[in-house]
Amino acid sequence: MIKRxxxxxxxxxxxxxxxxxxxxxxxxxxxxSGTNIIPKNGYELSIDSITPVIFAxxxxxxxxxxxxxxxxxxxxxxxxxxxxxxxxxGSADITIYSAxxxxxxxxxxxxxxxxxxRINWHAWVEDDDTKINGxxxxxxxxxxxYVKYASCSKSFYCAIEAESVxxxxxxxxxxxxxxxxxxxxxNTISGEGxxxxxxxx
Numbered sequence: 001m002i003k004r005x006x007x008x009x010x011x012x013x014x015x016x017x018x019x020x021x022x023x024x025x026x027x028x029x030x031x032x033s034g035t036n037i038i039p040k041n042g043y044e045l046s047i048d049s050i051t052p053v054i055f056a057x058x059x060x061x062x063x064x065x066x067x068x069x070x071x072x073x074x075x076x077x078x079x080x081x082x083x084x085x086x087x088x089x090g091s092a093d094i095t096i097y098s099a100x101x102x103x104x105x106x107x108x109x110x111x112x113x114x115x116x117x118r119i120n121w122h123a124w125v126e127d128d129d130t131k132i133n134g135x136x137x138x139x140x141x142x143x144x145x146y147v148k149y150a151s152c153s154k155s156f157y158c159a160i161e162a163e164s165v166x167x168x169x170x171x172x173x174x175x176x177x178x179x180x181x182x183x184x185x186x187n188t189i190s191g192e193g194x195x196x197x198x199x200x201x
Contacts, residue, residue, distance in 0.1 A: 015074040025026075044095045053199035055085040055094060066185040070171035073108055073123075073193055084199065092167045094197065097119040099162040101200045104135070106168050107153035108193035115184035123152035125165050134158070157200070168195060 010153070057075035064071055064198040072092035081087060096102070104125055112119050121139035125132045139150035152170065154167040159164070170190060 027181050028135050039188045044106075053082050053098070054080050055082065055087065055096075055197040056080040056192075057087060057089075057194070058194040059190075059192055063189040063191070064072060066170075066172060066188045066190075069180045069182075070169045071190065073106075073168040073170060073190060073195075075193075075195060081107055085197070093168050094166045096160050096164050096193070096197070097162055098199065099160065101157065102134070103155065103157050103198045104166070104195070105153075105197075106133075106193065107151060107169060108153065108168065109191035110139055110141065110150040110170075111189055112144050112148040112150070112184075113188055114144050115188060116145075117174060117184075118142060119184055119188060120149075120179070121152055121170060122152055122179050123168060123170045125154075125156075125166060125168050127158075127160060127166055129165075131169075132156070137144070143161050161192035166197070168193075179197050 056072040056079040125135035137154040141150040174183040
């Protein structure tokens, strides 16, 4: 009998949308009795384990006034926090203790509260105060009356080192080119949002 084990590092996302890490065992059968359901010279497959490693949290709508440059989005309700993560509800920082490859997905609802002109919104994710490439997203609101709601959202794949601190930032622009300006900061707030972090391998 020949036994082969294939380590799975991408985790059944295409089948059921759930990440897992584990192994698949392939066993070649040469001598099969007439009552055995496995055909002669066939294979038997078994999944050893499914172990998703997930952090999921949300902001339930508590207002955050935009700061002088950018704001770190806080998460006040943790829906799931596996042992590889630490986070204090109401804070922005999420610590990841296990190095590996991750999918990070976030979405932030935005409101132009009283500013009477256009606002461009820019959100991104930082790893230990450094922006993660590919994490940027953008939104647009017309003014505080007609198109005052906006959102920024993104899902992306990245490598994370052990004990990294992850947070989501947002900033605004009231002109064509400059983000981080302060013209409308006092009159705009961020609303409901969610973040989901899944370890891939």
